[in-house]
Amino acid sequence: MSEEILKVEDLRTYFYSYTKEAFIRSVDSVSFSIRKGEVLGIVGESGCGKSVAAQSILGLITDGPGIISGNIFLTRNDKTVNLLDGLSDYASIRTKRKAILEISKDISGWLKRSESLMKGIRGKVISMIFQNPKSALNPFITVGDQISESIMLHKGIQAKKEAMAIASKWLERVQIDSPSMRLYDYPHGLSGGMCQRVMIAMALSSEPSLLIADEPTTGLDVTIQTKIVELLKKLREELALTILLITHDMNVIMQLADRIAVMYGGRIVEYGLKKEIMDSNSFIRHPYTIALLNSIPTIGEIKAKERLRAIKGDVPDTITLYRGCRFYERCTLKNDRIKKRCKEAEPEMIEIGTGHYMRCWLAE
Ligand SMILES: Nc1ncnc2c1ncn2[C@@H]1O[C@H](COP(=O)(O)OP(=O)(O)O)[C@@H](O)[C@H]1O
Ligand code: SF4
Ligand SMILES: [Mg+2]
Numbered sequence: 001m002s003e004e005i006l007k008v009e010d011l012r013t014y015f016y017s018y019t020k021e022a023f024i025r026s027v028d029s030v031s032f033s034i035r036k037g038e039v040l041g042i043v044g045e046s047g048c049g050k051s052v053a054a055q056s057i058l059g060l061i062t063d064g065p066g067i068i069s070g071n072i073f074l075t076r077n078d079k080t081v082n083l084l085d086g087l088s089d090y091a092s093i094r095t096k097r098k099a100i101l102e103i104s105k106d107i108s109g110w111l112k113r114s115e116s117l118m119k120g121i122r123g124k125v126i127s128m129i130f131q132n133p134k135s136a137l138n139p140f141i142t143v144g145d146q147i148s149e150s151i152m153l154h155k156g157i158q159a160k161k162e163a164m165a166i167a168s169k170w171l172e173r174v175q176i177d178s179p180s181m182r183l184y185d186y187p188h189g190l191s192g193g194m195c196q197r198v199m200i201a202m203a204l205s206s207e208p209s210l211l212i213a214d215e216p217t218t219g220l221d222v223t224i225q226t227k228i229v230e231l232l233k234k235l236r237e238e239l240a241l242t243i244l245l246i247t248h249d250m251n252v253i254m255q256l257a258d259r260i261a262v263m264y265g266g267r268i269v270e271y272g273l274k275k276e277i278m279d280s281n282s283f284i285r286h287p288y289t290i291a292l293l294n295s296i297p298t299i300g301e302i303k304a305k306e307r308l309r310a311i312k313g314d315v316p317d318t319i320t321l322y323r324g325c326r327f328y329e330r331c332t333l334k335n336d337r338i339k340k341r342c343k344e345a346e347p348e349m350i351e352i353g354t355g356h357y358m359r360c361w362l363a364e
Helices: 050-057 107-118 143-155 160-173 192-204 222-239 250-256 274-278 287-294 299-303 339-344
Strands: 004-017 022-035 039-043 067-076 079-082 091-096 099-105 126-129 210-214 243-247 259-264 267-273 350-353 356-358
Touching: 004 050, 004 099, 022 039, 022 050, 022 067, 022 099, 022 267, 039 050, 039 250, 050 067, 050 210, 050 243, 067 091, 126 192, 143 160, 143 192, 160 192, 192 222, 222 243, 222 250, 243 250, 250 274, 259 274, 259 287, 267 274, 267 287
Parallel strands: 039 243, 039 259, 126 210, 210 243
Antiparallel strands: 004 022, 004 067, 067 079, 091 099, 259 267, 267 356, 350 356
C-alpha cells in the first residue's frame, strides 16, 4: 500500500455567527487520510462542511473567532509535519456538556503561526482549484503571465521566457486549443470551461504532492462538466496525481474517486473504498449515502434538464446539539427496532468491512 500523504485527525473547525449569536460546528471531529496516487472524494450536500475542511487544510481559516483543532499531518520525502502544530497555544474553547460557551483566540499570533506553517506549502506542495474559475483568476493579467508567475515563484525558475514555455506546455497538457496563443489572452475572453483548464494548469504547474479540487465542475454546463471530469481522469493517470476531490455531485465522485468520505452535518458518516461503498451486493450502506445515490439524475432527466431530485428535508444546522443521529429527521430507513436509539444517541463510527466505516445504528 502506498504511503499516506495527508492524514487528518479529529479536525474541528468552528465559527461564531454574529447573526445567530451562536457557534457553528462546520467541521466536527473529522478524520481521513489520502494515500499517494489516490483520489479521495468527499461528498455531501451543500452546507455539510466540505469546503471548510479543505480551507482548514490550507490554513485559509482566518476569520476572527474561527478556530481549528486536531492534527493535519503532511508527509513528503519521508518527513512529516503537522500543519496545525502549536496553533492550540493561540486559541481555547470553553465548553459545558459539549456546548461551546466561549472561544478566545489571539488572532494575530494565530495567523502568524499559521502562515509560518503554510510557508512553501500552500500553492506549491498543496494546490487547489475551485468552483467559479473565472473569479479565481486575475482579470487584469494574461493567462500566460499568471501561470508563469506561479511557476517562477514555486519552481525557482528565474527566466520569464523559460517560465512562459513551461506555462505553454501545461496549457497543452490541459488540452486548451492553440495553447501558445492562449498565453496572451485575458480570462474574460475565455469560457468557463477554458478558465477551469487554466486553473488546473496553474495548480499543477507547481507539481504539487496534493491537489485539492473543490467543486471543480459545479456551475459549468453539463457537457463541459463531463469534459473537465475526463481531463482530471486523464491527468491523474498521466501524472499519478493525488487528489482530494470535493463535490456535492455523486456522479463526479463515481467517475473519479478511489475512496469516498460521505459528509453530513460536519461529520463523516461513511468512509471506504468506492468499490465497496458502491457495490450493489454490499449488504449495508449508510442511509444518507443511499439517499445521495438515489438523487443522481438519470440520463433522460439530464437531457430534459429536470431539476435534481433533492433529498427531502434540510441539512441540519450544526448549532443545535443533537442528541441522536444527525440524519434522524430525514432518514427513511430507521426501523422500529432502532428508532429510539437513533433519536437518543449518536452512533459511533464502526468498521463494517476492511477499511469501510459507517456511523449508523443499522451497522450494529
Ligand atoms: N467563515 C465562515 N463563518 C461562519 N460560518 C461559515 C463560514 N464558512 C462556512 N460557514 C458555515 O459552515 C457550514 C459549512 O460550509 P461549507 O464547508 O462551505 O459547506 P459545503 O462546502 O459542504 O457546501 C455552512 O453552514 C456555512 O454557512
Ligand atoms: S442511525 Fe438511525 S436515523 Fe441515523 S442514519 Fe442510521 S438508521 Fe437512520
Ligand atoms: Mg463547498
